[in-house]
Amino acid sequence: MLIFMKNLLKVALVSLGMVSMVSCSDDDKNEMPTTPGIETNFVNAEGVATDVTLTWNKSEDPDGDEVTYDVYIGESETLTDADIKSKAQKTNSYKANLKGHTQYFWKVVAYDTEGGVAEGDVNKFTTVNAVPAKPEITGQVEELVSDDLTMIVKWSTSEDADGDAVVYDLYVTKNDEFADADLVKADIVGTEYRITALEGYTDYKIKVVSKDEFGGKIDSDIVEYTTQMIDGEIYVREGTFVDSRDNHEYKTVEINGTTWLAENFAYLPFFTDPDADEKKCSVYGKPIVGAIGQSDFVMPTIEEAKAHENYAKYGVMYSAAILDDIAPEGWHVATDEEWQELEKLSGMLESDAEFTGYRGNTLHKFLSTDAGWTNEPAPTDEFKLNIKPGGYNKVLEDKGEGAYTYFWTNSSMQNMFGKKYWNRAFSGTKTGVNRGNTKSSTYRMYVRLVKDK
Numbered sequence: 001m002l003i004f005m006k007n008l009l010k011v012a013l014v015s016l017g018m019v020s021m022v023s024c025s026d027d028d029k030n031e032m033p034t035t036p037g038i039e040t041n042f043v044n045a046e047g048v049a050t051d052v053t054l055t056w057n058k059s060e061d062p063d064g065d066e067v068t069y070d071v072y073i074g075e076s077e078t079l080t081d082a083d084i085k086s087k088a089q090k091t092n093s094y095k096a097n098l099k100g101h102t103q104y105f106w107k108v109v110a111y112d113t114e115g116g117v118a119e120g121d122v123n124k125f126t127t128v129n130a131v132p133a134k135p136e137i138t139g140q141v142e143e144l145v146s147d148d149l150t151m152i153v154k155w156s157t158s159e160d161a162d163g164d165a166v167v168y169d170l171y172v173t174k175n176d177e178f179a180d181a182d183l184v185k186a187d188i189v190g191t192e193y194r195i196t197a198l199e200g201y202t203d204y205k206i207k208v209v210s211k212d213e214f215g216g217k218i219d220s221d222i223v224e225y226t227t228q229m230i231d232g233e234i235y236v237r238e239g240t241f242v243d244s245r246d247n248h249e250y251k252t253v254e255i256n257g258t259t260w261l262a263e264n265f266a267y268l269p270f271f272t273d274p275d276a277d278e279k280k281c282s283v284y285g286k287p288i289v290g291a292i293g294q295s296d297f298v299m300p301t302i303e304e305a306k307a308h309e310n311y312a313k314y315g316v317m318y319s320a321a322i323l324d325d326i327a328p329e330g331w332h333v334a335t336d337e338e339w340q341e342l343e344k345l346s347g348m349l350e351s352d353a354e355f356t357g358y359r360g361n362t363l364h365k366f367l368s369t370d371a372g373w374t375n376e377p378a379p380t381d382e383f384k385l386n387i388k389p390g391g392y393n394k395v396l397e398d399k400g401e402g403a404y405t406y407f408w409t410n411s412s413m414q415n416m417f418g419k420k421y422w423n424r425a426f427s428g429t430k431t432g433v434n435r436g437n438t439k440s441s442t443y444r445m446y447v448r449l450v451k452d453k
Contacts, residue, residue, distance in 0.1 A: 030114040031062035036069065036092070038108065038123050045125040050100050050161070052127075055093040059110035059118055066090075066113050073098075073106045077122060100130030100162040101214045132158040132166045132210040135191075135220045141206070149198040149227055155191050155220060158210035169209040170195075174202060187211075201235035201256070202227050229256060234345055236384055241451075243267060243328045252451075253384040256345060258338065259451035262386050264315030265333075267326060268302055278321040282444055284310040284391055284398045291396060310401075314390030317398075318447055320421045320440030323410045331449040336411035336422040336435075338450050342366075342383065343433055358432040366426060366433065372402060374428050385448070387426055393444035403428050406445040413437055 037057040042048070059067045071094045074083035086094050088111070098104060103126045110118040135155045142152040151172075158166045170193050173182040185193055198204070203226050211217040229235055237254040241261070251262040271288040273279035282288045283305045290297025305311060318326060323333045340353045348360035367379035371388040381387075391400035400406075404427040411422045423445060425434035 030065075030112070030116050032116040033059040033061040033065070033067045033110045033112050033118045035059070035118045036108040036110045036120045038106075038120060042106075042125055043123045047128045048098075048125045050098045050127050050130055051095065052098070053093050053095045054106065056108050056120065058092045061112045061116070063112070063114070065116070068111050070109045070111070071106070072109070073104055075102065075104060077105045077124070079105060079107060079122060098127050100127050100164075100216070102127050102162075129164075129212065129214040129216040130161040131216040131218045132160045132164070132212050134158070134218050135168065135208045135210045137206060137208060137220055137223045141223070141225045143228060149196075149200055149230065151195045151198055151204075151225070151227070153193055153195065153206055153208070155208045157191055158218070160212050160216075162212070162214075164212035164214060164216070166210055166212050169211065171207050171209070173205050174199075175205075178205070178207065198227050200227055200230040200233055234382070236382075238262065238384055241331075245269075245328060251386070255342065255383055258341070258453075260334065260342075260385065261449045262384055264388075264390065264446040265318075265326070265449055266311065266315035267328075268305060268311075268316050270302075271299070271305075273322070276321065278319060278441060279325070280319040280444060281316050281322065282393060282398075283308050283316060284314050284393070284401060286310070287396070287398065289396055310390070314388060314401075314405075315446055317393050317444035318408065319444050320408055320412075323408055323421070323447065326447070327449050330452050332452060333408065333410035333447045334450045336409040339407075339409055339422075339424055339435075346383070348433075353435075356435050356437070358427075358430050358434045360433065361431040363426060363431050363433050375431070377431070389426070389428060390446060392446070395442065406443070408445045408447050410447075412440075 036059045039055050039057070042054055061067050068088040068090055069092065070084050070088065071086040072079040072083045073085045073096060085096065103124060105122055105124045107122045108120045135158045137153060137155045139154060143150065153170060160166050168188040169186045170184045170188060171178050171182045172184050172195060173179070184195055203224065206223045206225060208220040209217055235256050239252045239254065240249055241252045242249045246267060248266055253260055253262040268281055271281055280288065286300050286305045286308045288299060327333055343353050343360065344350055346362035346365045348362055352359040364375055364377045364379050365382040366385050366387050367373045367375065367381060368386045368388050369379045369381050373379045373389060388405065389402050390405045391398055392406040404425060407424045409422045409424065412419050413422065418439060420437040421440055422435065422437050425436060427434065
């Protein structure tokens with residue numbers, strides 16, 4: 001009986017222990033974390049950036065265990081451990097570095113610290129095509145002059161992050177903006193191209209467009225280039241200039257690289273410099289001294305002189321003493337040598353250009369076509385200098401309007417009679433340009449300015 005009771009007690013104790021063990025196992029069971037849900041903007045998405053940051057909903061763990069994530073990204077729908085891009089990370093986002101125009105599959109697997117696993121669904125997206133690297137037009141544009149004006153343009157290789165083949169389109173234009181018609185050559189495989197039959201002394205804009213086979217493209221920076229002049233050709237460019245001292249706007253003309261005023265200078269600071277009586281300015285038809293014996297002469301005001309029709313038509317006449325002082329900064333009164341360069345461009349023989357008097361037969365190329373000149377050949381104004389018959393002033397008298405005009409140069413000579421300044425005369429009865437010299441105190445003439453180089 002005693003033995004039976006002992007065995008019964010043992011059975012009871014064992015049974016109690018088993019119940020206790022079962023009870024403890026139920027209490028300690030690990031709960032799985034929730035499944036990480038991928039945000040909808042990464043599900044079957046198109047045009048996803050190659051440097052996209054992928055995000056998903058956090059996995060919650062019922063037991064409060066810490067959760068980490070493995071991120072799988074691959075090009076096959078069957079993802080393997082080889083596709084793990086990030087392992088055991090704690091955050092719910094991952095910044096990827098992907099190829100362009102590629103379909104990717106991805107999923108996220110959540111783990112808790114007790115071995116619980118929750119695997120998300122496999123989803124897919126397609127990346128945007130990566131644009132090739134920006135090409136750079138390299139070095140100085142090479143230019144060759146033969147029968148044609150030829151330009152060789154070179155540029156850097158555009159690398160493509162996706163490994164796509166890259167070709168280039170070359171555009172050249174004379175306009176402010178590029179148009180389809182400015183495409184010189186499409187789908188260039190190399191990194192240089194020779195452009196032929198260009199115009200001399202012309203401003204061109206150049207750009208290169210890099211393209212890959214999936215439509216990705218990028219423009220180079222625009223390079224501006226001016227072709228060189230061809231010997232024997234004349235290149236004329238019109239523009240404007242504003243004298244900041246009185247805000248007077250002038251037409252200008254650039255002739256083979258030298259910029260001239262295309263109208264007579266018209267700065268009028270005074271009639272007579274109060275500190276230097278020999279420095280005088282006046283407007284044709286608005287005298288600043290009375291005639292001999294005239295007792296009722298009234299000096300005009302600057303405003304009255306500027307209001308006279310000849311101010312707008314012809315500008316201002318100056319004494320030679322003011323030539324060094326009258327031009328604004330960056331400009332100067334044209335020299336005898338600069339006038340000679342124009343004359344030789346017009347076709348005047350170099351030997352004739354050095355002579356005094358009327359030389360050559362190219363006067364018509366300088367004269368305005370609508371100023372009443374009666375010359376034969378008729379005026380053509382090929383240089384766009386717009387020279388008009390504004391006369392000149394001799395001591396007390398304005399003379400020659402409608403028939404001729406005179407210009408000072410800022411070049412002088414010295415002889416036994418003193419200092420004389422070279423000038424130019426344009427006459428309605430001649431075919432050549434007159435080169436002469438005269439004393440500075442006798443005349444007032446017009447001037448043309450040239451921009452400093």
